[in-house]
Every structure is written in C-alpha cells, then in structure tokens.
Amino acid sequence: MIRLCATSELLEGQSRGFTVGELKVIAVRRDGRTYLYENRCPHRGVPLEWRPDQFLDDSGSLLQCATHGALFLIESGECVAGPCDGQTLRQLDAVEDKDSIWLQTDRQSDS
Template identity: 60%
Template sequence: MQLLCASEQLAEGHSRAFNLAGQALFAVRRHGQVFVYRNRCPHKGIPLNWADDTFLDASASLIHCAQHGALFLIESGECVAGPCEGEQLQALACHEDSQGIWLSA
C-alpha cells in the first residue's frame, strides 16, 4: 500500500495528479468517493491532462482528455464521447482512511 495524499488534499469535485515510482496516476473525488486511474488515454496512450491536476471538464462531472476531447465517466472510467468511445481508463484500487488516500496495489 502506498499513501497518495492526505484526504484534505483532494477536495470534492477536484482531481489531482500523482507520480509513484515513475507511474503517472490521477485521483478524482466525486460525491465523497475517491477514484484513481492511470494517466493514460486509451486512444493514443498519452497523458490526459494539459496542466497539473487538470483532468475534469468545465462542469467537473466528467474526466476530459485535453488532447483529443474524449470524455470519461468518473465512476467507471468508461469513455462516453470521443475517439475511444466504449474503451476505459485503467482503474486502480484505492481506499481512504483517517490517515489519507491509499493506493491498494
């Protein structure tokens, strides 16, 4: 298990990038739950964000690939619009406790 960050460092409706042992990840908090994904678009295998910690669309309701405009559901990582529709982001198991947000793998 690896600690990603303290819980208060990932606010509701926000995303945050992480780099663990050379592995690019990001986390999103939605409705109090944390979701962690590899920072890799299934369309071209490139990072989703164009700026640090910027992974969500303007409404903060979908994950947005800044490169090609693909949109992904926060809860499942499924692409619902764009060039990789029907594909999914690679989810990583995580949990949250009083110490913070942990990557389970």
C-alpha cells in the same frame, strides 16, 4: 500500499495527479468517494491533463483528455465521447482512511 496524499488534499469535485515510480495516477473525488485511474488515455496512450491537476471538463462532471477531448465517466472510467468511445481508463484500487488516500498495490512487501 503507497500513500498519495492527505484526505484533506483531495476535496469534493477536485482532481489531482500523482507519479508513483513509472505509474502516473489520476485521483478524483465525487460524491464523497475517491476514484483512482492510470493517467493514460486509451486512444493514444498520453496523459490526460494539459496542466497539472486539470483532469475534469468544464462542468466538473467528467474526466477529459486534453489531447483529443475524449470524455470519461468518473465512476467507471468508461469513455462516453471522443476517439476512444467505449474504451475505459484502467481503474486502480484506492484505500482511504480518515487521514490519507492510498494506492493499493499488488506487492506483498507494501503491506
């Protein structure tokens, strides 16, 4: 597992970006749960944000790609509007304890 941040550094309704090696990660907290996605729009393969940690639309209820305005459900990563309608962001496995938010990796050596 790879530690992304302290639990207190991702508050309800907030999003943050992280880089783990070559992987760019989006973290967003909604209804007390942390969701992680690869920061890569399925339409053009570009990162979603145009400013650091700016992944949410104006309402704060959807993830938004700044390049072409695609909108994604926070809970599933499904695109519900825009050029990649029906496609999804690649969801990553989040593990959260009382102190930290972790990215679950497949490598045995990280355990």
